[in-house]
Amino acid sequence: MSLLEVKDLAVSFVTRMGTNKAVDGISFTVDTGKITAIIGESGSGKSVACYSMLGLVPMPPGRIDGGTALFEGQDLLQMSEAQLREIRGRDVAMIFQDPMTCLNPFMTIGKQLMEPLLYHQQVSKEQARARAIELLDEVGIRDPESTFENYPHQFSGGMRQRVMIAMALINEPKLLIADEPTTALDVTIQAQILKLIANLQTKRDIGVIFISHDLAVVADIADQIVVMQQGKIVEGGDSEHIFHHAEHPYTRKLLAAIPADSKAPMPNEPDTLIEVRKLCTWFDQGRNKEPVKAVNDVSFDIRRGEVLGLVGESGSGKSTIGRSILRLVPVTSGSVNFDGTDVTTLQGNGLKTFRRRMQMIFQDPFASLNPRMTVFDTLAEPLLLHGIENSKSVASGVLKLMDDVGLARNFVRKYPHEFSGGQRQRIAIGRALATRPEFIVADEPVSALDVTIQAQILDLMQDLGKEYGLTMLFVSHDLAVVRHLADRILVLYKGEIVEQGSGEDLFERPQQDYTRQLLSSIPGRALLE
Amino acid sequence: MTTEIITDIADAEQGSSLWHDAWLRLRKNRLALAGGIILVGFSLIALLTPWIAPYAYDAQNLELGASPPSAQHWLGTDIFGRDLLTQIMYGGRVSLAVGFVATSVALLIGVTWGAIAGYVGGKVDAVMMRLVDILYALPFMIFIVLLMVVFGRNILLLFLAIGAVEWLTMARIMRGQVQQLRQQEFVEAAISLGLPPRTIIRRHLIPNALGPIIVYTTLTIPSVMLLEAFLSFLGLGIQPPQTSWGLLISYGAETMEEFPWLLIFPGLALTITLFSLNFLGDGLRDALDVRRSKD
Numbered sequence: 146m147s148l149l150e151v152k153d154l155a156v157s158f159v160t161r162m163g164t165n166k167a168v169d170g171i172s173f174t175v176d177t178g179k180i181t182a183i184i185g186e187s188g189s190g191k192s193v194a195c196y197s198m199l200g201l202v203p204m205p206p207g208r209i210d211g212g213t214a215l216f217e218g219q220d221l222l223q224m225s226e227a228q229l230r231e232i233r234g235r236d237v238a239m240i241f242q243d244p245m246t247c248l249n250p251f252m253t254i255g256k257q258l259m260e261p262l263l264y265h266q267q268v269s270k271e272q273a274r275a276r277a278i279e280l281l282d283e284v285g286i287r288d289p290e291s292t293f294e295n296y297p298h299q300f301s302g303g304m305r306q307r308v309m310i311a312m313a314l315i316n317e318p319k320l321l322i323a324d325e326p327t328t329a330l331d332v333t334i335q336a337q338i339l340k341l342i343a344n345l346q347t348k349r350d351i352g353v354i355f356i357s358h359d360l361a362v363v364a365d366i367a368d369q370i371v372v373m374q375q376g377k378i379v380e381g382g383d384s385e386h387i388f389h390h391a392e393h394p395y396t397r398k399l400l401a402a403i404p405a406d407s408k409a410p411m412p413n414e415p416d417t418l419i420e421v422r423k424l425c426t427w428f429d430q431g432r433n434k435e436p437v438k439a440v441n442d443v444s445f446d447i448r449r450g451e452v453l454g455l456v457g458e459s460g461s462g463k464s465t466i467g468r469s470i471l472r473l474v475p476v477t478s479g480s481v482n483f484d485g486t487d488v489t490t491l492q493g494n495g496l497k498t499f500r501r502r503m504q505m506i507f508q509d510p511f512a513s514l515n516p517r518m519t520v521f522d523t524l525a526e527p528l529l530l531h532g533i534e535n536s537k538s539v540a541s542g543v544l545k546l547m548d549d550v551g552l553a554r555n556f557v558r559k560y561p562h563e564f565s566g567g568q569r570q571r572i573a574i575g576r577a578l579a580t581r582p583e584f585i586v587a588d589e590p591v592s593a594l595d596v597t598i599q600a601q602i603l604d605l606m607q608d609l610g611k612e613y614g615l616t617m618l619f620v621s622h623d624l625a626v627v628r629h630l631a632d633r634i635l636v637l638y639k640g641e642i643v644e645q646g647s648g649e650d651l652f653e654r655p656q657q658d659y660t661r662q663l664l665s666s667i668p669g670r671a672l673l674e
Numbered sequence: 675m676t677t678e679i680i681t682d683i684a685d686a687e688q689g690s691s692l693w694h695d696a697w698l699r700l701r702k703n704r705l706a707l708a709g710g711i712i713l714v715g716f717s718l719i720a721l722l723t724p725w726i727a728p729y730a731y732d733a734q735n736l737e738l739g740a741s742p743p744s745a746q747h748w749l750g751t752d753i754f755g756r757d758l759l760t761q762i763m764y765g766g767r768v769s770l771a772v773g774f775v776a777t778s779v780a781l782l783i784g785v786t787w788g789a790i791a792g793y794v795g796g797k798v799d800a801v802m803m804r805l806v807d808i809l810y811a812l813p814f815m816i817f818i819v820l821l822m823v824v825f826g827r828n829i830l831l832l833f834l835a836i837g838a839v840e841w842l843t844m845a846r847i848m849r850g851q852v853q854q855l856r857q858q859e860f861v862e863a864a865i866s867l868g869l870p871p872r873t874i875i876r877r878h879l880i881p882n883a884l885g886p887i888i889v890y891t892t893l894t895i896p897s898v899m900l901l902e903a904f905l906s907f908l909g910l911g912i913q914p915p916q917t918s919w920g921l922l923i924s925y926g927a928e929t930m931e932e933f934p935w936l937l938i939f940p941g942l943a944l945t946i947t948l949f950s951l952n953f954l955g956d957g958l959r960d961a962l963d964v965r966r967s968k969d
Binding site (some may be wrong): 468471473496497498500501503504505507508509512513514515516517518519521522526527530531558560562573576580 | 691692695858859860862863864865866867868869870873877878881882962964965
């Protein structure tokens with residue numbers, strides 16, 4: 146008998162606008178000691194399916210329409226709230242995407258770890274402490290004795306996720322539900338956390354449901370994979386089947402969306418557009434403190450018409466380099482020569498003229514658009530500011546931009562919140578292109594998007610890059626994406642350039658240990674190549 | 675399809691679409707609209723009072739004394755035989771003017787001051803906000819008494835004095851909002867487009883900070899009206915035979931057991947105004963929040 150057997154589960158949301166079938170009759174099983182991955186884009190119902198079994202979906206508006214979910218032979222869907230609470234605390238544990246919001250910032254992690262033990266089990270404080278320290282050790286927290294008294298903010302993202310995992314394991318659950326546990330983390334950290342989850346699962350012999358939007362992430366660890374689309378399971382099977390013999394077109398589309406190729410190098414060596422020399426951007430930490438050297442003595446060239454990839458983990462200074470070139474953060478020293486002019490010394494009107502030539506596409510399309518401006522206002526602003534269009538021709542200019550980035554014209558009067566992430570990113574791209582720039586800094590432009598949307602946006606950026614003759618600095622933590630798009634790649638570590646070269650060179654013949662480590666962290670690499 | 679778009683764009687060209695859309699939404703909110711109409715009506719009455727008031731504001735009828743509502747005096751008279759309706763109409767002039775003028779002053783200074791401090795940050799922010807702190811620390815009553823003593827009693831000065839005190843909180847709220855918004859990428863995007871700080875504050879920051887500002891404004895107007903009553907009560911504001919709603923209420927409260935209408939009617943005038951303000955304010959806040967459903 147399986148640990149969890151879900152049959153024909155159907156969940157819908159009843160709103161004023163009508164009934165929305167979020168989960169439409171899905172069946173899957175989770176076995177002890179196995180990892181079942183549920184893959185789907187946002188809105189596919191993957192999280193709702195798991196949350197509704199545990200009574201975590203508010204009802205109303207949610208409603209379970211039918212099906213069974215047998216956990217060790219008992220139907221979760223028939224249980225009372227009190228029974229479910231028992232199960233949730235003891236037998237089923239969850240870890241979430243963002244560990245920071247799940248930890249109480251005012252309590253030491255030791256206290257937070259001991260709390261469920263003291264609450265659910267009859268143990269003394271000393272026993273609870275010993276048990277908590279043992280667990281922290283198990284999830285790979287260095288020196289757990291002394292970090293026991295630390296507060297959540299003193300941990301890095303990866304370490305916090307480890308603490309969350311420890312908390313999830315403390316009552317020795319039989320089933321662990323991990324909802325996008327690595328999405329907020331860097332590649333190398335992601336690889337570590339994935340390994341940790343896989344290890345714990347074999348060692349403790351528990352069942353795991355791993356929810357993710359990214360097939361590649363689960364490639365190395367999942368035993369079973371189910372692919373969901375619009376509330377239905379379109380395909381399920383062991384990971385060998387999904388990755389090598391996928392039948393459903395949607396699964397194939399997801400697989401195709403994983404960028405795996407290298408861009409061919411540029412045929413001839415074009416001239417240099419931007420020369421960055423000895424660039425330092427330091428952030429003051431206040432008196433008597435060492436400044437944070439976000440970018441430290443970095444020199445490189447960007448050639449006209451190329452896409453230069455900038456990869457590194459968070460904190461490597463990759464975003465700061467882009468922002469320094471665009472003068473969005475003050476540069477400490479060094480020079481940025483843009484087509485013969487040192488941008489770092491520009492002021493006033495000179496700077497405004499240059500701003501027109503360099504634009505930026507931001508990571509989070511939910512934060513990068515003014516929520517109170519319609520698409521029209523957002524796109525018209527740069528057109529009017531730089532005198533590209535006058536008040537009479539601006540409407541046609543806006544529509545042209547919308548056509549270019551693939552937005553339907555009748556969206557022109559809509560506000561950002563009425564769009565999906567991918568559409569918002571299209572608006573943001575349109576805004577960046579409005580000034581007809583020569584150079585664009587794209588700061589993780591697709592990392593907040595679903596995989597298939599990612600592929601669309603990357604294609605769009607590639608096409609527009611050619612059409613507008615753009616030079617691009619493409620900043621990303623995702624090596625596979627950068628490799629797909631960039632002519633040359635710079636690898637950044639702690640504010641300094643570690644290695645640079647063409648995508649092929651870096652991937653086939655990495656020179657530095659750090660680059661090798663980054664490469665080996667790319668999820669699902671072995672399976673795909 | 676095409677024609678529809680063209681009309682859409684023609685719409686969009688008429689000023690900022692945010693305000694246009696907000697007006698469309700506000701129009702559908704009946705409570706807010708009623709509030710707005712009542713306020714406009716009260717303001718019109720206040721403006722026209724000298725011509726439409728049934729009696730002169732200082733006309734007394736000592737023989738009549740305090741009388742309940744009657745055909746000659748719809749809302750009754752006070753102990754000096756003055757017509758209460760006339761008093762309320764003249765009082766409304768003062769109260770509404772104090773409420774709106776002082777609040778506008780506070781709004782203008784506070785929003786500008788807070789937005790600049792929050793946007794520029796650093797030393798400028800520190801200096802500007804310390805100034806606010808210092809003004810906060812000044813005992814308000816002493817400040818006003820001083821003003822009155824130095825410049826003499828003057829209704830315009832009263833407006834200014836109250837406005838000068840009320841803007842402090844407004845500036846703090848605005849600064850907090852702007853500091854938060856500043857971190858957002860859309861502000862960075864605006865900078866990288868080359869927009870001057872003035873435009874960024876006006877187009878990107880202030881519209882996004884309006885929610886709390888509107889709520890605070892609707893709270894400020896009544897508190898300003900009550901403040902005026904308090905000052906007048908101390909002898910620092912309006913003096914009889916001039917009057918204001920606040921004064922009428924405080925006199926009415928003294929005699930409420932014998933002549934309840936002297937409290938009820940001025941109280942009613944103030945209450946209706948405040949209700950209208952709150953409905954209008956809530957409606958405005960919702961109308962400006964584009965995330966609310968477009969129905």
